[in-house]
Amino acid sequence: MATPIFTMNILNIISSPRKEASASIKLADGIIDKLQAAHPGSSVVVRDLATNPFPHLEEAKLNALFTPAEARTPEQHAAAKHSDDAIREIMDADVIVIGAPLYNFGIPSTLKAWIDHIARAGITFQYTANGPEGLVAGKKVYVAMASGGIYSEGPSAGYDFVAPYLKAVLGFLGMTDVTVVRAEGLAIPGVQDNAVQKGLDSVTIAA
Numbered sequence: 666m667a668t669p670i671f672t673m674n675i676l677n678i679i680s681s682p683r684k685e686a687s688a689s690i691k692l693a694d695g696i697i698d699k700l701q702a703a704h705p706g707s708s709v710v711v712r713d714l715a716t717n718p719f720p721h722l723e724e725a726k727l728n729a730l731f732t733p734a735e736a737r738t739p740e741q742h743a744a745a746k747h748s749d750d751a752i753r754e755i756m757d758a759d760v761i762v763i764g765a766p767l768y769n770f771g772i773p774s775t776l777k778a779w780i781d782h783i784a785r786a787g788i789t790f791q792y793t794a795n796g797p798e799g800l801v802a803g804k805k806v807y808v809a810m811a812s813g814g815i816y817s818e819g820p821s822a823g824y825d826f827v828a829p830y831l832k833a834v835l836g837f838l839g840m841t842d843v844t845v846v847r848a849e850g851l852a853i854p855g856v857q858d859n860a861v862q863k864g865l866d867s868v869t870i871a872a
């Protein structure tokens with residue numbers, strides 16, 4: 666009997682500002698192509714944090730996020746909009762593909778600002794008698810990492826804070842099925858030319 670094919674809602678988070686030159690965007694696009702080949706008809710929503718950055722959490726925004734929706738003023742609704750929109754996009758997605766350049770051993774601040782907007786007590790996580798519980802269930806996440814150096818092995822392996830951080834914070838929110846795909850060594854002659862393809866070749870998508 667033929668395997669049933671189902672369509673998926675894919676959310677693509679971009680955080681590199683380098684457009685066509687970006688390795689994390691190329692890698693994420695390649696992953697999305699594979700997802701769409703395995704699941705024809707799947708849709709893609711793109712959230713480009715480099716072109717349209719989320720703001721930092723200043724005082725008015727924090728106050729809005731900690732005010733229950735029914736008690737917010739119109740100004741507070743406006744202040745909470747980035748967060749509400751980002752959380753809606755995540756909840757609507759089956760698969761989330763996050764492009765993550767490695768900047769100074771961490772993630773770009775644009776990606777961190779997005780994370781600060783999706784981590785909301787009572788909405789994406791909650792505290793229970795048994796400890797914290799993530800409320801974003803049933804998602805598959807791919808992190809399309811790009812780095813000048815090599816961090817999957819060798820002397821710099823302990824300096825990659827991107828993969829462990831993203832796994833920790835996404836897992837805290839309930840997104841525990843995270844696959845990290847690397848285009849690495851992009852600053853290393855002899856490695857850089859095949860780095861994106863090598864990362865992509867490591868990805869197999871279940872039909």
Ligand SMILES: Cc1cc2nc3c(=O)[nH]c(=O)nc-3n(C[C@H](O)[C@H](O)[C@H](O)COP(=O)(O)O)c2cc1C
Nearest residue numbers: 681683687688689766767768769770811812813814
């Ligand atoms: C501001 C900045 C900081 C960077 N810091 C690091 C770093 O700490 N380690 C590293 O291996 N590469 C670092 N790089 C190189 C990037 O990881 C590399 O250029 C990668 O391809 C960027 O992703 P993108 O091609 O999607 O823009 C840095 C690049 C920039 C622009």
